[in-house]
Amino acid sequence: MSLIRTVLLGKTYQLGEQAVHALKSVSLEINSGEYVAIMGPSGSGKSTLLNLLGCLDSPSAGEYWLNGQDVAQLDGNALARVRNQTIGFVFQSFNLLPRASALENVMLPLMYGGVARAQRAPRALAALAKVGLSERAKHHPSQLSGGQNQRVAIARALVNTPKLLLADEPTGALDSNTGLEILAQLDQLHAEGLTIVVVTHDEAVAARAKRTIRFRDGTVVSDQPNLQAQAA
Amino acid sequence: MSFADSLLAALDALRANLMRSMLTALGVIIGVASLIAMLGVGNGATARIDTLISGLGSNILTVTGGSSQGGGVRGGAGSVSTLTEDDAKAILSDIDAVESVSGLVNGQGQLVYADTNWSTSISAAGADYLGATGWLLASGRLLDAHDVKGARKVAVIGQTVARELFASEDPIGKMMRINRVPVEVIGVLQSKGQSTFGRDQDDAVFVPLSTGKRRLLGAGAINADAVQAIVVKGGTTRGLDLIEADIRTLIRERHRIPPGGTDDFDVRNFAQFLTARTDSLRIMSTLLAVVAGISLIVGGIGIMNIMLVSVTERTREIGLRLALGATKGAVLQQFVLEALLLSLSGGAIGIALGLTIGFVVAELADLQMAIGFGTVLLAAGFAAATGLFFGYYPARRAAALKPIEALRRD
Numbered sequence: 001m002s003l004i005r006t007v008l009l010g011k012t013y014q015l016g017e018q019a020v021h022a023l024k025s026v027s028l029e030i031n032s033g034e035y036v037a038i039m040g041p042s043g044s045g046k047s048t049l050l051n052l053l054g055c056l057d058s059p060s061a062g063e064y065w066l067n068g069q070d071v072a073q074l075d076g077n078a079l080a081r082v083r084n085q086t087i088g089f090v091f092q093s094f095n096l097l098p099r100a101s102a103l104e105n106v107m108l109p110l111m112y113g114g115v116a117r118a119q120r121a122p123r124a125l126a127a128l129a130k131v132g133l134s135e136r137a138k139h140h141p142s143q144l145s146g147g148q149n150q151r152v153a154i155a156r157a158l159v160n161t162p163k164l165l166l167a168d169e170p171t172g173a174l175d176s177n178t179g180l181e182i183l184a185q186l187d188q189l190h191a192e193g194l195t196i197v198v199v200t201h202d203e204a205v206a207a208r209a210k211r212t213i214r215f216r217d218g219t220v221v222s223d224q225p226n227l228q229a230q231a232a
Numbered sequence: 233m234s235f236a237d238s239l240l241a242a243l244d245a246l247r248a249n250l251m252r253s254m255l256t257a258l259g260v261i262i263g264v265a266s267l268i269a270m271l272g273v274g275n276g277a278t279a280r281i282d283t284l285i286s287g288l289g290s291n292i293l294t295v296t297g298g299s300s301q302g303g304g305v306r307g308g309a310g311s312v313s314t315l316t317e318d319d320a321k322a323i324l325s326d327i328d329a330v331e332s333v334s335g336l337v338n339g340q341g342q343l344v345y346a347d348t349n350w351s352t353s354i355s356a357a358g359a360d361y362l363g364a365t366g367w368l369l370a371s372g373r374l375l376d377a378h379d380v381k382g383a384r385k386v387a388v389i390g391q392t393v394a395r396e397l398f399a400s401e402d403p404i405g406k407m408m409r410i411n412r413v414p415v416e417v418i419g420v421l422q423s424k425g426q427s428t429f430g431r432d433q434d435d436a437v438f439v440p441l442s443t444g445k446r447r448l449l450g451a452g453a454i455n456a457d458a459v460q461a462i463v464v465k466g467g468t469t470r471g472l473d474l475i476e477a478d479i480r481t482l483i484r485e486r487h488r489i490p491p492g493g494t495d496d497f498d499v500r501n502f503a504q505f506l507t508a509r510t511d512s513l514r515i516m517s518t519l520l521a522v523v524a525g526i527s528l529i530v531g532g533i534g535i536m537n538i539m540l541v542s543v544t545e546r547t548r549e550i551g552l553r554l555a556l557g558a559t560k561g562a563v564l565q566q567f568v569l570e571a572l573l574l575s576l577s578g579g580a581i582g583i584a585l586g587l588t589i590g591f592v593v594a595e596l597a598d599l600q601m602a603i604g605f606g607t608v609l610l611a612a613g614f615a616a617a618t619g620l621f622f623g624y625y626p627a628r629r630a631a632a633l634k635p636i637e638a639l640r641r642d
Contacts, residue, residue: 051636054555056554056555056635056636056639057634057635057636076559076560077559077560077561080554080557080558080559080560080562081557081559083554083555083556083557083635084556084557085557089555089556091639095548095552095555095639097549097552099244099248100244108553108556109556109557111237112553112556112557112558112559112562113557114234117234117236156556160557
């Protein structure tokens with residue numbers, strides 16, 4: 001069953017007088033449990049697609065069906081619910097609240113999801129344990145390394161057991177060794193059956209995925225299974 | 233996101249910028265504190281004038297002798313004793329709804345008791361005077377008609393005189409000397425405190441009119457019948473202004489003043505005068521409360537300003553919260569609560585500060601601070617309303633942010 005289906009999806013920005021077509025008529029399908037890398041040079045529209053898939057932005061044309069639901073039909077609160085329950089985000093720059101501890105950061109989606117106060121800490125601790133950071137729950141982002149911060153962010157993305165993990169250059173701000181740790185983490189999540197879409201321009205990152213979709217000038221130029229990774 | 237969650241998030245954000253939060257709340261603190269202090273002291277002052285008015289006795293008119301006029305030099309009111317005891321009797325018998333009248337002669341006297349002496353004012357008045365002017369008895373008895381008729385050498389004294397002359401002794405039945413004449417103290421009055429004009433009303437001795445004029449003050453030497461003033465107590469059946477007009481007509485007739493001629497007397501209504509003072513005081517405290525209200529609004533604008541800055545600063549944070557599933561309502565709630573917390577904590581500190589200032593000022597001005605629970609609630613309500621009103625717009629700006637635009641912002 002396809003988790004993601006876009007039909008002629010388009011996004012046009014108005015930059016002053018000029019209309020910029022960031023995404024043009026993109027139709028693609030991603031099935032549950034897939035691990036997909038989206039590649040392309042900057043300005044190719046890959047980040048725009050990720051934002052649309054994450055319901056952070058609304059398309060100017062086309063349809064987007066997520067988990068069998070037409071996203072265009074959803075109102076603001078329903079979209080917030082989708083972002084909270086169905087999608088987990090991992091950003092390049094971690095986007096952790098600096099004032100909050102690792103645990104508190106991971107508890108944020110639970111709070112917005114209306115989880116009872118008493119259940120939040122145990123669930124957040126479990127998510128931190130999954131990324132191997134149980135010991136650092138009380139630490140603040142400034143007391144953690146980049147890799148640790150990104151693992152906190154992954155724990156935060158996972159805490160509501162989403163169907164889809166969206167990662168935007170997850171290793172972009174990390175050194176290569178730490179980046180490998182994060183990629184291993186994603187591999188493991190994929191092995192457990194999570195659908196992962198990762199945006200990157202790093203071939204090494206894309207090589208981990210089972211399918212690579214390449215973008216240029218707002219359109220898909222290639223969409224191929226990654227035979228090497230598939231074999232592995 | 234529950235209300236408690238929003239509250240905690242708001243508290244956390246305010247704590248993160250503690251200095252800024254305190255400075256922002258300062259505007260509300262000053263506004264609320266001045267509002268409370270103004271209202272408290274203003275009400276206290278008004279309440280005191282009210283008790284002064286009731287202390288004057290209600291429905292009292294004072295007729296005083298006119299000013300002397302000789303060679304173009306005019307003396308003050310009462311400088312010529314144009315009024316007589318017969319005028320007083322005529323007012324009582326000829327004018328409707330006059331309850332009582334008494335002549336009044338004021339003078340100065342040296343009191344001596346044992347080895348103590350004290351100089352004070354002596355009021356010689358009719359038997360009804362003390363009752364009409366609102367004096368209450370602490371011990372002994374008041375002057376009565378027999379005392380006046382018989383020109384008895386008796387006196388009723390105020391608290392200050394009792395304290396200065398008799399110290400801890402009970403003055404009732406004691407003989408003191410007023411201007412060397414032995415007089416028996418028959419009553420001690422309850423305290424009335426200071427008059428509006430700052431005079432100690434308890435520093436006074438009251439004697440029968442006849443006794444005062446003939447034996448103590450020497451006023452009778454010139455004109456045995458003259459009085460300095462006539463104190464008229466009106467009944468409740470007619471307005472004091474009607475009685476006042478009748479008195480003017482009657483005295484003009486009795487004094488044979490031709491139409492168009494100048495009165496040789498004056499009729500005053502002190503209660504009215506004091507009421508006017510109360511009114512002006514009310515206007516004054518209302519004005520001050522308005523000023524305090526304006527400073528509250530200025531404080532509110534300060535909150536709005538800081539909240540706008542805060543929303544701009546935390547745009548990325550808002551974007552992140554939206555990406556993690558915060559609804560517009562949750563963001564709105566968090567920021568409105570932040571503004572509300574600022575204004576309410578400012579309000580609470582302001583109330584405490586205002587009460588303190590009010591009590592200190594009241595203490596210094598010898599007033600009773602009069603602040604009701606309702607006023608405090610009102611001030612708290614004002615502070616909350618300020619926070620809501622001025623916090624709503626920045627909060628809406630925060631809630632209206634598009635998640636992706638907020639996330640991209642640096």
